[in-house]
Amino acid sequence: MKKQYLVSVLTTRGKTKNMIVEATSCKDADELASQKYPSYEVQRISCDEKDIKFFLTMKKMRKDK
Secondary structure (H helix, E strand, C coil), X not given: CCEEEEEEEECCCCCEEEEEEEECCHHHHHHHHXXXXXXXXXXXXXXXXXXXXXXXXXXXXXXXX
């Protein structure tokens, strides 16, 4: 069963980028993020619904400015 994971990666310029991926495990989420951004370093992976909702809320607030 696939779950949503919030993945934080560090860009080559030292900035953090967050993304949501659907995966079966943390290891799978790590692999998906690494495939999408091979030059970035995976920093944190979370499947906590609170973290995902917070990320989506902040993303929406930033777009509404």
